[in-house]
Amino acid sequence: MIAHFPTKLSVVPRQWKYATITPVPKITKPTQCSDFRPISVTSVLSRLTERYIVRTFIYPALLYLPPALNFSDQFAFRPSGSTTAALVALLHTVGDMLSTNSFVFVIALDFSKAFGSVRHSTLMDKMAQLAMPDQVYNWIRDFFYERYHCAKFAGDVSPLVDITASVVQGSGLGPAAYVVTAARPKCTGNSIVKFADDTYLIIPAANSHTREDEVSHVETWAASNNLHLNCTESHEIVFWSRRLRGKADQPAPPCSGIERVDKQTILGVVVNSKLTATDHISYLLDSCSSLLHVLAALRVLRTHGLPSQSLKDVFHATVIGKLTYCAPAWHGFCLASDYSRLL
Numbered sequence: 001m002i003a004h005f006p007t008k009l010s011v012v013p014r015q016w017k018y019a020t021i022t023p024v025p026k027i028t029k030p031t032q033c034s035d036f037r038p039i040s041v042t043s044v045l046s047r048l049t050e051r052y053i054v055r056t057f058i059y060p061a062l063l064y065l066p067p068a069l070n071f072s073d074q075f076a077f078r079p080s081g082s083t084t085a086a087l088v089a090l091l092h093t094v095g096d097m098l099s100t101n102s103f104v105f106v107i108a109l110d111f112s113k114a115f116g117s118v119r120h121s122t123l124m125d126k127m128a129q130l131a132m133p134d135q136v137y138n139w140i141r142d143f144f145y146e147r148y149h150c151a152k153f154a155g156d157v158s159p160l161v162d163i164t165a166s167v168v169q170g171s172g173l174g175p176a177a178y179v180v181t182a183a184r185p186k187c188t189g190n191s192i193v194k195f196a197d198d199t200y201l202i203i204p205a206a207n208s209h210t211r212e213d214e215v216s217h218v219e220t221w222a223a224s225n226n227l228h229l230n231c232t233e234s235h236e237i238v239f240w241s242r243r244l245r246g247k248a249d250q251p252a253p254p255c256s257g258i259e260r261v262d263k264q265t266i267l268g269v270v271v272n273s274k275l276t277a278t279d280h281i282s283y284l285l286d287s288c289s290s291l292l293h294v295l296a297a298l299r300v301l302r303t304h305g306l307p308s309q310s311l312k313d314v315f316h317a318t319v320i321g322k323l324t325y326c327a328p329a330w331h332g333f334c335l336a337s338d339y340s341r342l343l
Contacts, residue, residue, distance in 0.1 A: 020152050023153050039169075057133070077179050105239075111199070118165055190214060298315060
């Protein structure tokens, strides 16, 4: 059926439009709703069909930019995207701007419950701008139409409730749908780097007078897309040019309602205003102490006869994976003292 999908009617079976949400505890002894993580279980056949549509139609459509949308600044949920690629692009953009500017602003924007706020009508308006067959568009529209979910806990099942927004948790189409929803026109003279709902606005000193306007534009765009920009959880960091530090004018005060910080965790990597990896190295070394229980567990597994290769796989997935996470992006900012601390 999937192989001949484009020739079929653009109708999603009603059984595929139901999802069961199962609360899974995040801690050992949960006492309130926030201690649970909602896991949405959807139809396996539906997810297979959705993934086929994403790979065959949506991903290729993202390569042909509509006039009003830009996907090149989004690094999540795409075949070539990753946190490493996003961080490399961000730091490269900052470094390139610092070659001609004394400082660069990076504003980390926070959106409240972004994935659960996607308005289906707005999403379909943007989907209509993509280069895809009409029957595929109609199938996606039917996929989001008249969806329902219920919650199952301790053997009890709640009544079905309409899903009028969100990317449909647990779906194969959801991540790509968010990429389309988060698309917006390019900034003029400034840059944006996004990884899912993590959004970073990059503004050089020459355009510092545009910061308030850019944040206002993002806020207006978010409101029109049923998203909420949370300024109290957003942060601004100023990166200084080493060559011009001390000779330049001081940057303007922070944007209204947004806190300015000296270091910022960007996609899991600690970056400071001096563009050195010193703070990230300190974070890694502190984190290593929390990995001691992993080493103890490996010793226990060895005594129970776990093969050496399996022990190496566990070690690489935990300890080595943490130490080398996004290393291509930050290792070039290490000082000689940072390398000696790592060794």
